[in-house]
Amino acid sequence: MLLKTRLRHWLFAAATLAAMPALAQQQKQSPDDAAVIKQFYDNALTSYKSYNDLRYLTKNIGARLSGSPQAAAAVEWGKQVMDQMGLDRVYLQEVMVPYWVRGDKEIGRINSGVTGTIETNILALGGSVSTGDQGISAPVVEVQNFEELEKLGKKKVQGKIVFFNRPFDNTHVHTMAAYGGAVDQRGGGPVAAAKLGAVGVLVRSMANELQDVAHTGGTRYQDGVTKIPAAAISTRDAERLSALLKTDPNLKFYMRMTPQTLPDVLSYNVIGEIKGTEKPDEIIVVGGHLDSWDVGEGAHDDGTGIVQSMEVLRLFKELGIKPKRTIRAVLFMNEENGLRGGRKYAEEAKAKGEIHVAAIESDAGGFTPRGFGIDGNDGQYAKVLTWKPLLEPYGLHDLTRGGGGADIGPLKGQGTVALIGFKPDSQRYFDYHHTEIDTFETVNRREMQLGAASMASLVYLISQYGL
Incomplete structure (x- = not known):
């Protein structure tokens, strides 16, 4: 019993000595x-x-x-x-x-045989190339990630606008983590889509909430890969486009953007x-x-x-x-x-x-x-x-x-x-x-x-x- 008591005292003293530098530092502060x-x-x-x-x-x-x-x-x-x-x-x-330089105000429209023409809010992604003055109109294929895009293959992507629609994971309390889980489609989407013959890219805006405003941000191109126009679409319009694609998979999206790199x-x-x-x-x-x-x-x-x-x-x-x-x-x-x-x-x-x-x-x-x-x-x-x-x-x-x-x-x-x-x-x-x-x-x-x-x-x- 005495040995155990002495051991406890020794351990306490050792712990106190070990803590003294930190305690002294706190007292000094x-x-x-x-x-x-x-x-x-x-x-x-x-x-x-x-x-x-x-x-x-x-x-x-x-x-x-x-x-x-x-x-x-x-x-x-x-x-x-x-x-x-x-x-x-x-x-x-x-x-x-x-x-x-961004150029003219962007134009984005959903053209559906079911609902007619619907104006949408888009912004060219930073660094994007122009659609040309006439703009481009093409069918849309929706994906959540690069794996889905690869599975579609060139046959189903060529000549289309790829719509990356992966939302933030709002179960993250820290929204920076949600951003980190979604932003790769903005940065790498145009290159991945262009490799399969896409003519343009739409990316769901990087936002937690459903909004009418679009969020721009930088994108990247790669030497040897065709540069295709890339735009962010507001989260509310992304939801609308996704829903319409389910009822009218043959709809087309029109986009006109005139940015240039000087x-x-x-x-x-x-x-x-x-x-x-x-x-x-x-x-x-x-x-x-x-x-x-x-x-x-x-x-x-x-x-x-x-x-x-x-x-x-x-x-x-x-x-x-x-x-x-x-x-x-x-x-x-x-x-x-x-x-x-x-x-x-x-x-x-x-x-x-x-x-x-x-x-x-x-x-x-x-x-x-x-x-x-x-x-x-x-x-x-x-x-x-x-x-x-x-x-x-x-x-x-x-x-x-x-x-x-x-x-x-x-x-x-x-x-x-x-x-x-x-x-x-x-x-x-x-x-x-x-x-x-x-x-x-x-x-x-x-x-x-x-x-x-x-x-x-x-x-x-x-x-x-x-x-």
């Missing part, structure tokens, strides 16, 4: 760290600066697809905003970007930074993408991510908080249809031998913060978890493995950089994503500012303690 974080939230929630910046970006500049005059105006605007902050450095990073254009990533006081060579990136699709105003995708990233720097400057490590806000260009800004940034960082401790991306809308996804090693993830008591009071409960983002993704593998994705509530994001209704009016100031303060808080903790 408070109360000063908690007070700094509260300052971030207090200032952000009472400020209208970034909200007014978003208003200007969306209302005065508007949609800003790479290569467009609006994208060029957004670059100048972003630099001016950060110049006015009194940062240690603001500069432009050259990057050549694609320039795709020569590449010189553009820029916009970068601003605050130098670290103790370890200036260790860099923490926070960023979003400055470009947007050419419909709507690019408010949630990704205007909010842009102004949140700049707001992180503003909060540090206005509150007089001097980071130990360098904080760099990057407004990436060309995320939507090429990712050239993210790749260019990573290439130059590697060429210069820069050391990135962490990169945080905001590209999931300006909704209520839920947490962060961390793509890093076990030690980095464990370090972030020690900060959970400081973050939880602000609703940041979801600190999970896996994350990052498209623009910061090319940094992976450069040293031990942790890639971190800011995670707001995702339920409404795909109502607006890549649509004409992604406008300033859909953004709630407090939700957006909570996100900015959340990002600033994590940046501060990484700056103080590293990863």
